[in-house]
Amino acid sequence: MLSLLISALVSAAIAGALIASQASTGMTVFLSSLGFLGAFFLVGFFVRKKMSKVQGELQASMQVAQRRMKHKVQQFQTKPGGNAKQLQRQLETDQRAMLKEGLAFTKRLEPFKKWSVLTGRQIATMRLQFHYQLKEFDQADQILATCGFLRGPLMMDPMTVAMRMARRYQNGDVAGAKKVFKRQIRWFWGARGTLLYGLMSWIYVKVGEPDEARRVLLKAKKATGVDTFTRNWEHLSNNREKSFSNAGLGDEWYSLHLETPPAPKQQRIRHSGRMARGF
Numbered sequence: 001m002l003s004l005l006i007s008a009l010v011s012a013a014i015a016g017a018l019i020a021s022q023a024s025t026g027m028t029v030f031l032s033s034l035g036f037l038g039a040f041f042l043v044g045f046f047v048r049k050k051m052s053k054v055q056g057e058l059q060a061s062m063q064v065a066q067r068r069m070k071h072k073v074q075q076f077q078t079k080p081g082g083n084a085k086q087l088q089r090q091l092e093t094d095q096r097a098m099l100k101e102g103l104a105f106t107k108r109l110e111p112f113k114k115w116s117v118l119t120g121r122q123i124a125t126m127r128l129q130f131h132y133q134l135k136e137f138d139q140a141d142q143i144l145a146t147c148g149f150l151r152g153p154l155m156m157d158p159m160t161v162a163m164r165m166a167r168r169y170q171n172g173d174v175a176g177a178k179k180v181f182k183r184q185i186r187w188f189w190g191a192r193g194t195l196l197y198g199l200m201s202w203i204y205v206k207v208g209e210p211d212e213a214r215r216v217l218l219k220a221k222k223a224t225g226v227d228t229f230t231r232n233w234e235h236l237s238n239n240r241e242k243s244f245s246n247a248g249l250g251d252e253w254y255s256l257h258l259e260t261p262p263a264p265k266q267q268r269i270r271h272s273g274r275m276a277r278g279f
Contacts, residue, residue, distance in 0.1 A: 073087070214236045
């Protein structure tokens, strides 16, 4: 990577100058190492600054699209007589267009890959999430297949880990989903582990292991304090598996595409008898 190469050249130049001036070995090693670290962080700072600018443009574009969709939902909720299915189709079309635009936008980040190993992994993470949200699961699986030491998407975000678990489950690899959960949950303390606890307990229920689901929910209750986990634990403790629901986890849960979210509801406008009679 270019940042490492530039840093090594700076370090070598400093070392050469110090050797030529007959500086002590300890001083030569210290100053050349300092030069390497200084150059590395300085180059990284300028690269991150330029990359952040591009990422900011992407984020701003997606926020505008999200505000438009939110406005459509608000209009539907306040105006009677709307068609819920038509609104749902419009929202799906708008969201798909937004995600496609974001996926295409990642190409603008490609030039930064030559500067850092992590940049390539960041781009892979973004593409994984876009493909997953677009339900392009084959492409998502291809990216997930590259996971390894210093390779593939970064598993630093609960949603990315949840996507990996969900794909393991959907591909029939329940043991793989359990393995990912056990390995990753230790890094997501408190509320950050909410989605992972919810997904793992849901998987256990789906594969007919309610006792294991209760064990996960017991940990989830203590770690997160989320009411949804308390209710689900009570349902399973009373043999009410059919009442188990992660709906309380909201959009994050439904974005895994394991269950269909409920359609938006209109607000009912109540008229008094006085208004009904025209007074």
